[in-house]
Amino acid sequence: MHEASLVRTLLDKVATLLKEHQGEAVEEVCIELGPLSGVEPLLVQSAFEMLAPQYSLSDAKLIIHEIPLEAKCRDCGALFEIKNFRFRCELCESSAVQVVRGDEFRLLNITIRQAVDNEASA
Amino acid sequence: MNTKTIPVGQDILSPAKQAAADLRADFTRRGIFIVNIVSSPGAGKTSLLEATARHWGGQHKMSVLVGDLATDRDAQRLSPLAPTVQLTTGGACHLEMPLIKKGLEQLGPIETEFLFIENIGNLVCPASHDLGEHLRVVVLSTTEGDDKPGKYPKMFRTSQVLVITKTDLLPYVPFSVDSAVADAQLIQPDIQSIAVCARSGEGIAEWCEMLEAARDRMVASRDDHAAVH
Numbered sequence: 001m002h003e004a005s006l007v008r009t010l011l012d013k014v015a016t017l018l019k020e021h022q023g024e025a026v027e028e029v030c031i032e033l034g035p036l037s038g039v040e041p042l043l044v045q046s047a048f049e050m051l052a053p054q055y056s057l058s059d060a061k062l063i064i065h066e067i068p069l070e071a072k073c074r075d076c077g078a079l080f081e082i083k084n085f086r087f088r089c090e091l092c093e094s095s096a097v098q099v100v101r102g103d104e105f106r107l108l109n110i111t112i113r114q115a116v117d118n119e120a121s122a
Numbered sequence: 123m124n125t126k127t128i129p130v131g132q133d134i135l136s137p138a139k140q141a142a143a144d145l146r147a148d149f150t151r152r153g154i155f156i157v158n159i160v161s162s163p164g165a166g167k168t169s170l171l172e173a174t175a176r177h178w179g180g181q182h183k184m185s186v187l188v189g190d191l192a193t194d195r196d197a198q199r200l201s202p203l204a205p206t207v208q209l210t211t212g213g214a215c216h217l218e219m220p221l222i223k224k225g226l227e228q229l230g231p232i233e234t235e236f237l238f239i240e241n242i243g244n245l246v247c248p249a250s251h252d253l254g255e256h257l258r259v260v261v262l263s264t265t266e267g268d269d270k271p272g273k274y275p276k277m278f279r280t281s282q283v284l285v286i287t288k289t290d291l292l293p294y295v296p297f298s299v300d301s302a303v304a305d306a307q308l309i310q311p312d313i314q315s316i317a318v319c320a321r322s323g324e325g326i327a328e329w330c331e332m333l334e335a336a337r338d339r340m341v342a343s344r345d346d347h348a349a350v351h
């Protein structure tokens with residue numbers, strides 16, 4: 001169960017971003033998880049809810065986008081979805097496939113509340 | 123009060139991955155080949171390292187960082203054979219870079235050709251954490267069933283070598299080495315596989331030769347690179 005440790009890393013990053021942008025609070029945190037992210041979305045969600053208060057981010061809502069596992073064939077260049085962890089090209093059956101999406105724990109964006117529009121006036 | 127969306131688009135592990143890549147580059151320069159050994163608990167990682175040290179018998183220098191939740195039992199087993207530091211995670215299910223760095227400090231200035239990292243027994247979480255290794259080896263014992271690769275896709279996808287251990291038990295368990303390798307190859311077509319028995323020593327010479335060849339390749343490509351620049 002390493003969801004908690006990854007969520008701590010996420011919350012650290014989010015808290016740093018909030019500070020950098022001089023926001024008051026974080027409303028939303030959007031992440032992307034795929035079949036090879038190595039984490040279970042439900043566990044990520046509950047770890048987030050449990051740990052967010054420790055980072056003064058109690059208001060933040062976690063939005064998880066579940067994405068498919070996508071790969072590119074090094075032989076024919078095809079882009080395709082990998083189903084059932086079968087790492088073969090959909091078109092040419094080559095096994096030289098490179099995962100391009102769906103193997104990371106990716107922070108997409110965060111939505112913050114600001115008192116004034118600091119950056120526009122800066 | 124207004125809201126603003128800040129785009130990030132970053133793998134949250136990217137700082138950790140960068141630290142791992144830096145460690146790997148540093149050890150490549152020093153000619154030290156790092157091997158991260160992962161498996162479920164009891165698959166035979168420590169036994170494999172004991173057999174490796176015995177086989178080399180000082181012919182090749184090795185050091186070990188061994189991770190467990192608690193106790194220094196594995197370090198006690200390995201210390202007579204090679205410089206070893208026990209890393210205890212106090213409950214964490216995998217090793218991360220800060221613990222590796224701490225272990226390396228404890229190990230002191232080492233003159234070694236191979237640095238083995240025995241990860242925590244767990245086929246899930248260690249898969250997500252690059253520890254700066256040049257080679258990730260997944261160990262699967264014959265008592266675990268030959269259907270395991272497909273059940274732990276990330277671990278097998280991110281490993282370059284599959285070592286099947288406890289081949290002495292093959293007559294007693296329903297396990298096909300060929301089926302296990304075929305299942306792993308569906309996930310990682312390039313995976314190299316070796317069947318060994320730490321008790322009898324079967325396959326250990328082949329395993330050691332594979333490691334020596336992999337380290338030679340690392341050193342050669344480093345030197346090629348240096349020649350170009």
Ligand SMILES: Nc1nc2c(ncn2[C@@H]2O[C@H](COP(=O)(O)OP(=O)(O)O)[C@@H](O)[C@H]2O)c(=O)[nH]1
Nearest residue numbers: 163164165166167168169288289290319320321
């Ligand atoms: N029969 C048999 N038992 C083995 C072999 N290798 C390891 N074991 C046993 O498996 C158990 C776990 O081994 P260990 O090396 O501690 O596994 P680790 O938890 O992966 O480090 C121990 O009781 C070992 O004696 C082998 O080749 N054959």
Ligand SMILES: [Mg+2]
Nearest residue numbers: 167168196240
């Ligand atoms: Mg062990």
Ligand SMILES: [Zn+2]
Nearest residue numbers: 073076089092
């Ligand atoms: Zn193709």
